[in-house]
Amino acid sequence: MDDLRVSARLLVPDAELSERFSRSSGPGGQGVNTADTRVELSFDLARSPAVPDDLRGRMLARLDDRLVSGVVTVAASEHRTQLANRRAARERLASLLRDAAAPPPKPRRRTRPTRGSVERRLSAKSRRSETKRGRRGQGWD
Template sequence: MADELRINDRLTIPGGELRERFSRSSGPGGQGVNTTDSRVELSFDVGSSPTLPDWMRDRAVDRLGRRLVDGVLTITASEHRAQLANREAARARLAALLADAVAPPAPPRRPTRPTRASKERRLDAKRRQSQLKKGRRVDGE
């Protein structure tokens, strides 16, 4: 198999856990598209990976829920003519998707209230807009 895939500075997936399948691609390539297996399907078993700690696996399975089929995440790349370029594209996409999935949740938003000055600016803008529209009116309509 291929070498390891670096997700972030703390997580690297060994190449043995990645599965690649190649098939004929549609799209650019002319006559060569009929003879070369340039399309890449890259699969990673998120649900049973020994590399991911339990908390990270749970978070990834929860966030990738709809994209997983029996716990396996599959990425397809066929936008390039060369198989190597498609392999790199698929790996980059998988790394970005997993990095987003295992990232810690954003801190909760602290509710704030508008300041007095911002309320006054908003109301002044509403008054100006109202005057502008009144000036456009034709009396009697």
């Protein structure tokens, strides 16, 4: 297959990807016991020269719970053919790495509530208070 394009800044060479094939569960007919259609695709994120250093720290932090010794692994077994599962695993890995490499969101700018929203909130509170006050003292204790 071809190199894995994650983003404009990150292209993972095919040589750095490791594929393992195994038997897949699910449908498959007569060939279900012989075809190794499940694909496990692994990428050594911690030691890859293809990952820029400024992205590596962010990606390692974001994928910390998915990493085993710096290696991220995805599996695909939803298709009946090995080729379709290979494509699915590559797409899944690219999406995972793309999300991990995305820049952090801009910090939220604090804003004051509008006068109208404050008035609506306070009037709703007083209406609710009035409703609850009306329930008191009717001997339902």
